[in-house]
Amino acid sequence: MQYLKQLFTIWKQYIVTSLVRSMEFRFNFIAEMSVWLVWFGTTFLIANIFFLHTNVIAGWEKNDIYILISTATLIIQLFESLFFEGIHQLTFFVTEGKMDIVFTKPIHPIFQLLFSRFEVVPFIQLFFSLILLVLFLVRSENTIHPISVILYVFLCLLAIIIQIGIYLALQSLAFWFTRIENIRYLFYSMQEFNRTPTAVFHRFEILLFTIVPAAYIGNVQTLVLFGKGTMQHIMGAIIVAIVALICGISLFTIGARRYTSASS
Amino acid sequence: MQQPLIQVNNLRKVFFVTQKAPGVLNSVKSIFKPNKKEVIAVNNVSFSIEQGELVGFLGPNGAGKTTTLKMLSGILYPTTGKATVLGFTPWERKKEYQKQFSLLMGQKNQLWWDLPVMDSFVLQKVIYGVSDRAFKKMTDHLAELLDVTDVLQTQARKLSLGQRMKCELIAALLYQPKVLFLDEPTIGLDVISQQAVREFIREYNEEFHTTILLTSHYMDDVEALCKRIIIIDHGMIVYDGSLQQLRDAYTNKKILRITFRKAVKKSDFTRLGTIKKFSKTMIELEVSRQTHQKVASKILHTFDVDDILIDEVNIEEVIRDIFSKK
Numbered sequence: 001m002q003y004l005k006q007l008f009t010i011w012k013q014y015i016v017t018s019l020v021r022s023m024e025f026r027f028n029f030i031a032e033m034s035v036w037l038v039w040f041g042t043t044f045l046i047a048n049i050f051f052l053h054t055n056v057i058a059g060w061e062k063n064d065i066y067i068l069i070s071t072a073t074l075i076i077q078l079f080e081s082l083f084f085e086g087i088h089q090l091t092f093f094v095t096e097g098k099m100d101i102v103f104t105k106p107i108h109p110i111f112q113l114l115f116s117r118f119e120v121v122p123f124i125q126l127f128f129s130l131i132l133l134v135l136f137l138v139r140s141e142n143t144i145h146p147i148s149v150i151l152y153v154f155l156c157l158l159a160i161i162i163q164i165g166i167y168l169a170l171q172s173l174a175f176w177f178t179r180i181e182n183i184r185y186l187f188y189s190m191q192e193f194n195r196t197p198t199a200v201f202h203r204f205e206i207l208l209f210t211i212v213p214a215a216y217i218g219n220v221q222t223l224v225l226f227g228k229g230t231m232q233h234i235m236g237a238i239i240v241a242i243v244a245l246i247c248g249i250s251l252f253t254i255g256a257r258r259y260t261s262a263s264s
Numbered sequence: 265m266q267q268p269l270i271q272v273n274n275l276r277k278v279f280f281v282t283q284k285a286p287g288v289l290n291s292v293k294s295i296f297k298p299n300k301k302e303v304i305a306v307n308n309v310s311f312s313i314e315q316g317e318l319v320g321f322l323g324p325n326g327a328g329k330t331t332t333l334k335m336l337s338g339i340l341y342p343t344t345g346k347a348t349v350l351g352f353t354p355w356e357r358k359k360e361y362q363k364q365f366s367l368l369m370g371q372k373n374q375l376w377w378d379l380p381v382m383d384s385f386v387l388q389k390v391i392y393g394v395s396d397r398a399f400k401k402m403t404d405h406l407a408e409l410l411d412v413t414d415v416l417q418t419q420a421r422k423l424s425l426g427q428r429m430k431c432e433l434i435a436a437l438l439y440q441p442k443v444l445f446l447d448e449p450t451i452g453l454d455v456i457s458q459q460a461v462r463e464f465i466r467e468y469n470e471e472f473h474t475t476i477l478l479t480s481h482y483m484d485d486v487e488a489l490c491k492r493i494i495i496i497d498h499g500m501i502v503y504d505g506s507l508q509q510l511r512d513a514y515t516n517k518k519i520l521r522i523t524f525r526k527a528v529k530k531s532d533f534t535r536l537g538t539i540k541k542f543s544k545t546m547i548e549l550e551v552s553r554q555t556h557q558k559v560a561s562k563i564l565h566t567f568d569v570d571d572i573l574i575d576e577v578n579i580e581e582v583i584r585d586i587f588s589k590k
Contacts, residue, residue: 006393010390010391013386017376017379017383017387020379024378024379025378097372098372100337100339100367100369100372101372101374103338103357104337104338104365104367105391106362106392107391260279260340261334261340
């Protein structure tokens with residue numbers, strides 16, 4: 001219990017340190033927000049264009065798609081604000097030998113990577129997504145039950161764990177292949193599927209529930225919110241989250257033994 | 265009999281490095297058939313260090329000094345061998361051990377680059393569980409000793425190298441570790457900063473009886489701080505003993521590097537010292553420590569000197585001498 005309390009104190013300090021750091025770069029903050037607002041707006045615009053020619057796509061109406069986009073973006077922004085940049089450092093730390101510092105600190109290295117970087121811009125962005133989500137839910141013709149909301153939140157947390165596990169596993173490959181920072185594009189590619197109903201992929205849909213589990217980062221949450229989620233979806237999300245986390249932690253732990261540092 | 269604080273037994277570390285000839289074709293070949301070479305960085309090294317000792321760990325580039333420190337810090341796993349520091353096996357990375365030692369690397373920083381130094385100290389305080397009172401007392405004391413009180417609110421990236429190194433020292437020491445590993449702490453610093461850092465390390469060792477293992481290329485670091493030194497070459501210990509014996513035998517020399525505006529004769533210098541290098545307008549002369557100033561003065565008065573540099577005997581020469589005598 002004492003140890004958990006200490007970890008929480010350290011996490012709070014990491015957040016404070018990250019906030020102070022981001023305020024040192026005000027113009028970067030403005031630039032990042034501006035670019036993201038344009039991109040976010042474009043995502044809705046493209047969805048709108050599809051619905052100029054039809055009312056329903058694979059059983060999803062326009063407002064349903066908007067809810068899906070908002071949900072997927074909310075989950076991604078939460079992951080990016082709390083964990084992405086921290087895990088992303090791993091390849092650079094391995095290449096440049098900065099894991100030396102990480103391995104000498106009296107906190108687990110995975111904790112340091114996960115929690116040492118808090119990004120303000122995605123955190124603010126997720127509030128945009130949340131506001132839009134609520135707006136679209138109010139407009140929605142679907143009845144939202146309280147149990148659905150609880151399951152929705154639970155599945156969003158599982159989606160975060162899935163992303164942590166997958167990205168940690170990908171970044172841990174740096175212990176074997178050194179310069180591998182472009183692997184983040186593989187991760188970004190997965191995210192492209194998050195905002196699309198999986199039903200449009202027909203016979204390839206199963207891949208999005210297994211090998212590339214993008215279905216659990218937006219689709220499943222939205223279906224559950226509409227009362228269309230199944231026990232299979234929920235159990236699938238739990239299993240994928242556990243498997244992803246085990247893969248991430250295992251690859252990191254095995255890789256850490258191979259770490260050879262870098263010359264000064 | 266008390267156990268040594270640091271006990272190293274037959275520590276060995278082998279790396280496999282990929283080697284590749286230059287050119288695009290060789291790069292393509294390397295993808296399919298990489299050429300791996302075995303490098304024995306540390307080769308059955310054994311030594312022990314008692315509490316409170318300040319030991320110099322010397323050797324040329326690539327000797328295995330930093331690799332040894334990294335194993336004792338738990339950063340690297342050894343290939344074979346054992347070591348204990350404070351009763352812990354370092355590469356098990358137990359929290360209880362990590363809270364009691366500190367590693368300072370001259371060419372790597374733990375301060376957050378974009379933040380005022382004090383913010384990094386506060387983070388360090390939280391990570392190591394230092395109380396507010398102890399933190400304030402230690403930070404104020406160390407900052408005053410190192411004369412950096414005025415720069416603690418400045419971003420690390422805006423500090424000079426000397427100031428940054430002093431702040432790194434504070435970050436490494438504010439939780440009062442029992443063991444301190446210093447990897448080339450004065451590298452790249454100007455003469456005044458080097459002296460300040462050395463004096464600080466000596467005073468800190470005296471005040472807190474911290475056990476310190478220091479690696480350096482600079483004999484001035486070792487002379488100022490260490491009664492005992494361990495010399496390592498090609499991964500093996502070639503000398504472990506008092507500095508006094510080493511100094512008497514090998515380092516009673518200075519090197520004079522002089523360039524002249526006009527051509528000179530080699531024969532003019534044979535009685536002044538041992539000629540290491542000679543060309544018509546340049547000479548490298550080895551002279552004794554006691555007479556180097558007199559010799560330099562004589563050369564300056566006798567010849568038309570363009571530039572003169574007085575330097576230490578290269579540590580690699582000292583080690584080669586020791587090794588060849590072994």
